[in-house]
Amino acid sequence: MTGAAASITTFYGAPNSAAFWHWPTLLHFVLVAVAGGVALLVAYRALSGARFTWRLPALALALIVLDLGVLWGESLARWRLTHVYLFLSFQPASAIWWGAWGLAGSAALTALLALGWGPRRGWGALLLVTSSLALLYPGLVLAANAARPLWTPLLLVFMPVTGLLIAWGLALLLGQRDLGVAVGALALAGAALGGLYLAGLAAGPGGARAALEHLWHEAGVWFALALAAMLVSPALLRRYPAVAALLAVAGAVLARSLLVEIGQVMGPPF
Amino acid sequence: MPRYAMAIDLAACVGCAACAVACKLENEVPAGVDRLWIRLEERGTFPDLAMQYRPEQCLHCAEPPCVPVCPTGASHVTADGLVLVDAETCIACGACIAACPYDARYFDPRGFVGKCTFCEHRIVQGQLPACVETCPTLCRTFGDLDDPESDVSRAIRAARRVDVLKPEQGTRPKLVYLNTPARFGLAAEGALP
Numbered sequence: 001m002t003g004a005a006a007s008i009t010t011f012y013g014a015p016n017s018a019a020f021w022h023w024p025t026l027l028h029f030v031l032v033a034v035a036g037g038v039a040l041l042v043a044y045r046a047l048s049g050a051r052f053t054w055r056l057p058a059l060a061l062a063l064i065v066l067d068l069g070v071l072w073g074e075s076l077a078r079w080r081l082t083h084v085y086l087f088l089s090f091q092p093a094s095a096i097w098w099g100a101w102g103l104a105g106s107a108a109l110t111a112l113l114a115l116g117w118g119p120r121r122g123w124g125a126l127l128l129v130t131s132s133l134a135l136l137y138p139g140l141v142l143a144a145n146a147a148r149p150l151w152t153p154l155l156l157v158f159m160p161v162t163g164l165l166i167a168w169g170l171a172l173l174l175g176q177r178d179l180g181v182a183v184g185a186l187a188l189a190g191a192a193l194g195g196l197y198l199a200g201l202a203a204g205p206g207g208a209r210a211a212l213e214h215l216w217h218e219a220g221v222w223f224a225l226a227l228a229a230m231l232v233s234p235a236l237l238r239r240y241p242a243v244a245a246l247l248a249v250a251g252a253v254l255a256r257s258l259l260v261e262i263g264q265v266m267g268p269p270f
Numbered sequence: 271m272p273r274y275a276m277a278i279d280l281a282a283c284v285g286c287a288a289c290a291v292a293c294k295l296e297n298e299v300p301a302g303v304d305r306l307w308i309r310l311e312e313r314g315t316f317p318d319l320a321m322q323y324r325p326e327q328c329l330h331c332a333e334p335p336c337v338p339v340c341p342t343g344a345s346h347v348t349a350d351g352l353v354l355v356d357a358e359t360c361i362a363c364g365a366c367i368a369a370c371p372y373d374a375r376y377f378d379p380r381g382f383v384g385k386c387t388f389c390e391h392r393i394v395q396g397q398l399p400a401c402v403e404t405c406p407t408l409c410r411t412f413g414d415l416d417d418p419e420s421d422v423s424r425a426i427r428a429a430r431r432v433d434v435l436k437p438e439q440g441t442r443p444k445l446v447y448l449n450t451p452a453r454f455g456l457a458a459e460g461a462l463p
Contacts, residue, residue, distance in 0.1 A: 012287040013307030015326060015373035020364045076362040077381040085342035085359040093338035096365050100341060144339055147371030147439060266373060 019264045024074030026257045029138050030166065031070055032103070033159075033256070035063035036134030037167020039106040041176070042113060043131055046124025057113035064107045064134075095140030102133025135160045138256075142263065149211035150263035154200055158193045158259075162252035165190050165230070169249035173242060180241055184234035187248040191231035194223075194255055211265070218262045226254035271349045272414035274388055274444065276402070277425045277432075278325055281449035282409035285310060285323030289401035289410065293327075296389060296400035303376035305386040306401060322451060325401075325410075328353060328374035328386035329435060329443030336366035336375065344382075351415075351444060352390055357382040371439045388412070415444065 038060040045052045072078050087104070091097040109127040112118050139159030142151040165186040172179045201212035215223060229251030236244035285308050293299065293306040306327040313320050330353045337345045337353065344360035347353055355366070355375075360382035367375045367383060378384040389399035397403070402410040413420030418427075426432055429448035 008312040010310045011307050012285070012310070013290045013304035015307055015309075016303055016367070016376040017373040020367045020377065025364075075381075076377055076379065077360065080381045082342070082344075082359055082361045082381075085344070086361065089341070089343045089359070091338075091341050091343055094341040094365065095339070096341035096363055141339075141365065141368075144335075144365075145368045146335065147436075148368065264368070266371070 017266060019261070021260065021264060022074075024070055026260050028067060028070050028074070029256055029260050030253050031063065031067035032099070032134055032138060033163030033252075034167045034170060035060065035067045035103070036106070036131050037164045038063055038171065039110055039127055039131035040135065040164065041168065041171060041179075042110055043124045043127035046113060046120050047128065049121075054114045054116065057110040061107055061110040061114060064103055064110065068103060068107075095137045095144060098133050098140070099137030102130045102137060105130030106134055132160075135163045138163065142260070147266055148263055149204075149207045150201075150215060150259065150265065152197065152200060152208075154193065154197045155259065158190070158197060159256065161186055161193060162190045162230075162256050165252045166249050166256075169245040169252070172245040173249075177241075180237055183245060183248055184237045187230045187233045187244075187251070190248075190252055190255070191227050194227040194230070214265060215258075215262055219258050222254060223258050226251040226258065230255070273351045273416045274330070274393065274412070275351075275415040275422050276330075276388065276399070276410060276412045276445045277422050277429070277448050278445070279409040279411075279425065279429070279448040280322060280324060280451070282407045283323045283325060284407055286406060288404045288406055289325055292400040292404035293386070296392075297387070299384065300379055303378070303384065305374075305384065320451060324447065326372065326374075326435070327401075327445065328370075329372060329441070329445040330386075330388060331441035331443050333440060333442050335369040335371065335439070335441060339365040339369045341365065348390075352388055352393075353385075354387055354390060355383050355385060371436050371441065 042052070042057045042060050045056065072083070075083070077083065086097060086100040089097070106127060109123045109130060112123050113120065113127070139156045142155045142159065143153045145151050165183065168179045168186065169183050172183050198212065201208045229247045233244040233248040233251070236247065287308050290304065290306045290308055294304070297305060299305050306325060309324045309326055311322050311324065330351060332351065334347060334353045337347055341363060342359045342361055344356045345353070345366045346356065362377060362382055364377065367377070375383050375385045392399060398412055402412045411421040411425040413422040415423060417423060425448060426446065431449055433447045433450045434443045
């Protein structure tokens with residue numbers, strides 16, 4: 001070898017560095033947000049004494065079942081039925097363990113609320129806790145991985161905010177008009193947190209900056225568009241609420257999915 | 271209880287990959303994934319050129335980030351310090367794969383997460399891990415880190431230099447590299463478990 005200084009790495013065999021989560025997991029990260037967010041809305045309605053029919057908790061239940069179905073369908077262990085150990089173990093250090101209990105609890109409580117059985121406010125209070133767990137756990141899952149520089153602790157906030165934005169944005173589209181202000185606030189918060197996330201990477205150590213460059217190289221324009229969609233949507237809420245909600249939901253879905261997909265990279269080097 | 275560890279003398283490794291082949295056969299590792307692989311690094315420009323083979327695998331960390339994230343307890347640390355996966359309770363969620371800083375875990379198509387076990391099934395029978403037994407240059411040593419007379423303890427004591435991968439992760443690996451050529455310096459000394 002002559003000429004320019006070189007550093008070449010080759011392998012016999014290979015480290016297991018390929019992406020381990022694919023589109024079904026990305027879909028789960030969106031569906032769990034929708035399911036958790038709608039369940040939180042049910043909890044809010046139940047606690048505030050607002051009138052609602054069986055349809056809203058039934059919708060939340062259907063979304064939870066759909067989400068769990070996607071998870072089950074994409075799991076390599078689907079025919080081994082090992083998922084029962086999620087509920088036969090005590091693993092409080094695991095975000096997924098909390099998420100499993102959050103989703104299972106939310107499913108039971110939304111079923112009870114849809115059927116009209118038992119104390120509505122009591123179920124609402126419990127649902128507030130379980131649906132919050134379902135919303136919080138994706139951020140916890142990602143932020144726990146110190147070796148993956150794109151999954152920063154800021155995702156602990158970014159994921160639940162964008163999750164709630166997706167759910168309540170869709171609810172606004174379905175006619176829950178009183179959520180307009182909340183959707184606008186969540187969209188602004190999502191865009192601001194996205195900006196803060198990028199600034200945090202840019203101001204971070206070398207590994208974080210390299211990760212930012214990787215994000216930009218892989219999908220920088222799409223991520224910027226996602227943040228822009230969330231930023232612009234509040235301005236359209238009054239005159240074009242459907243367009244605003246669509247923009248906010250699309251931005252949040254895109255931003256979350258990109259962070260899950262591209263964030264799997266280990267670094268540095270990339 | 272013993273505290274099992276492995277040391278690999280990089281000055282003696284010739285990159286023959288016999289360890290990788292032995293691992294694949296001994297553990298019936300599926301195609302497309304590896305429990306053990308060899309990294310070949312070339313650096314510099316002729317005539318100032320250097321090359322190094324570095325076998326890599328699960329480091330059986332004393333502080334394994336892959337264990338607490340497991341939602342069923344399938345990922346666990348045994349009393350003798352091995353980091354293992356109980357296939358019977360693994361749900362293949364991938365949380366441990368995400369948490370591992372060394373890319374040492376993979377989805378086994380049979381529906382669980384796979385990784386190096388230091389050949390636990392051989393250890394319990396008093397045998398060495400397959401990679402250690404196969405190595406033709408004897409660059410791998412294995413044994414009880416708490417026994418000063420074990421092969422691994424003696425190899426570490428005799429080494430000019432001891433390194434671990436990614437010490438900044440705070441995982442305290444129990445697989446260490448001995449006598450790394452200076453220009454391939456992995457990390458400062460003192461990161462031993």
